[in-house]
Amino acid sequence: MAEPAPEPAIEVAGTNAQDKVPAALAYLQKAASDAGGNVYDHITDVLSKLLQEKPDKPVDLFEYSVLTKKLALDVKETPVLLPTLKETHAATTASLFSAPEPPINPETGEPEAAEPEAAEPPNEYETENVMTDASLFEACGVGLSRSEMYRVMLAVKALGEDPVVKVATVRFFGKMLGTHADYYVFETTLKEPATPEEETPEGVVPTEVNSGVNAYTYFVTTRLGDKPVQLPDTTPAAIVCARQIKKFLTGDLDAHVSAYPLFPGREAMYLRAQIARIAASTVVCPVGFFQLEGDEGTSVAKTEEFAAPETYEDVASWCYRYPHVKAQGRVEAFVFPPPEPAEGEEPAEPEEPEVSPPMLTALTEAYDDVSGDYARLVPGEEGGAPWSVVTSSMVPGVKFKVGGVKSLLWPGAAAVALGNTFANVYVGYGIKNAPFVPVPPPPVAAEFDAALVESSELPTRPDAETMPTEEEG
Incomplete structure (x- = not known):
């Protein structure tokens, strides 16, 4: 009895049909039977035998083999196999490391030299x-x-x-x-x-x-x-x-x-x-590496004369690089125009937009974050920013020591730096480290418009004239 095939790692399908092939192949290879086979091997053997013998009624033979699994297989030549999960990964890796191959001439079978005018040059970035x-x-x-x-x-x-x-x-x-x-x-x-050309609905x-x-x-x-x-x-x-x-x-x-x-x-x-x-x-950067530009300070530019500190093992050496996202879900607050007042009424005052911390705000600076995505630090409250320090060495006096910070609010986010070089990365599940309070369901709608009132009174007896007769039912 043959040993069961090892279970391959299953990869979820992507957004198109090509990405769904590995998941389907992995499932067929995983479903092993008590006899030691699996669906992939059985179908491969059956298809190989059909292609070799070419019977008159291949559909009947295929259905019989699938239902009874008693088909005597004696494949002498190399069977025709479908691409396996490992072969799919190998093809993807080969396409990543190899240069694009020139097109093949169907008549001569030789690669064609691409015309310089027809070949589109690579993009500059x-x-x-x-x-x-x-x-x-x-x-x-x-x-x-x-x-x-x-x-x-x-x-x-x-x-x-x-x-x-x-x-x-x-x-x-x-x-x-x-x-x-x-x-x-x-x-x-x-x-x-x-x-996009879509118009935003009113409200x-x-x-x-x-x-x-x-x-x-x-x-x-x-x-x-x-x-x-x-x-x-x-x-x-x-x-x-x-x-x-x-x-x-x-x-x-x-x-x-x-x-x-x-x-x-x-x-x-x-x-x-x-x-x-x-x-x-x-996404953070060293303090002083960028400077604000524009009248409103909505953009940043690299500082020409940036003096790198000796070490980045301090949260105060870092600041936020991207603008804060307000509780409204935007960077720039959108204020709805106030409704027109009725006759005799005073016009309503416009809503005051949320005030976000300015760009390049230091990680240790206290502010009240309404959305909670940055950090909820209220002025006057003790405690540091939700960041911890990382370093390449704890030995003092080491030269060229890499330092950085890791986010405690978004586990997996980190920033490191050495001299004038710094980098950000995120490797995580995309879940914030904060207490989760589910939103309560909406209140149950009332069955009647009027309020429900308990009553012990019997309903009034209908009049004899309005009551239906036996013939009317």
């Missing part, structure tokens, strides 16, 4: 030194391994050089862990951003377009080597609802977000909302 960042992360024990970061570097290169996407900048944001598959997230800015907070929480465009993939998928822009309603629920990611962008309150979208929108919250709360 800016990015960080991924392998330098990987060494900093590895020194402090955060982020991903060196080998995985090398594959991330190749994925960043493929995305940046894509002439169709046309990114201006690309940065590896991190890895969002899921129950069945993980998301590799890439933060980009596009050279030709698309402008709904409008979505920020190419600014605020949607200043960056994010691409994700569950397997390095596959073409990343662009996430949609997040909406204020999605951010507000994401703050009220707590869900694990599944690895399928089309999965339903089963929670209360009802989330406005699929997992792709929920993932985008969580990325917006995490980015605004955990």
Whole structure:
């Protein structure tokens, strides 16, 4: 009796048919029978025998073999096998490491030399030194391994050089862990951003377009080597609802977000909302590395003469780099116009928008965060910022020591620095470390418009004239 095949790791299907092949193959290989076989091996053997013998009624033979599993198989030649899960991963890895092959001429069978005019040149883009960042992360024990970061570097290169996407900048944001598959997230800015033409309904907070929480465009993939998928822009309603629920990611962008309150979208929108919250709360930079620009201080620019401190092993050496997301779900507060007063009434006063901390706010500076994504530090209250210090060495006097901070509010977020080089990364489940209080259900609607009153009185007897006769029923 043959030994049962080992159970392969199951990977959840992605957003298209190509990503669903590994999960289907893994399931067929996992379902082993008592006799030691599985569905994949049985169907492969049956198909091989049918292709070799080519009987007159292949459908009858196939149904008989599936129902009875008594078909005597004597395959002498190499069977025709479907691609296995390992072969699929190998093909993906090969496409990540290898250069694109030239097209093959169907007549001669030789590779054709691409015409210089027809070949589209790779896109020019800016990015960080991924392998330098990987060494900093590895020194402090955060982020991903060196080998995985090398594959991330190749994925960043493929995305940046894509002439169709046309990114201006690309940065590896991190890895969002899921129950069945993980998301590799890439933060980009596009050279030709698309402008949605949808109109905002009346009474709904409008979505920020190419600014605020949607200043960056994010691409994700569950397997390095596959073409990343662009996430949609997040909406204020999605951010507000994401703050009220707590869900694990599944690895399928089309999965339903089963929670209360009802989330406005699929997992792709929920993932985008969580990325917006995490980015605004955990992307930090050394104090003094950037300076504010503009009259209102809504943008930052690199400081030309930045003096790096001797060590970054201090929370006070870091500040928030991205703007704060208000409780409304936007960076810039939107104020609805007051309704027109009726005759004889005074006009209503406009709502006062929430005041957020300015950009480049130090991590140790006290402020009252209404949304709770940054930190809830009330002025005068004792306690430090929700960050802890990480370092590459605890020995004093070590030169070129890497230092940084880790977020305690969003476990998995970290920032490290050495000299004038710093990097941010997030590797976690996308869940905030805060007490979760479920939103109570809405009150039960009254059955009648009027209030219910208990009464012991009998209903009035109907008149004899209005009562139906026996013939009327």
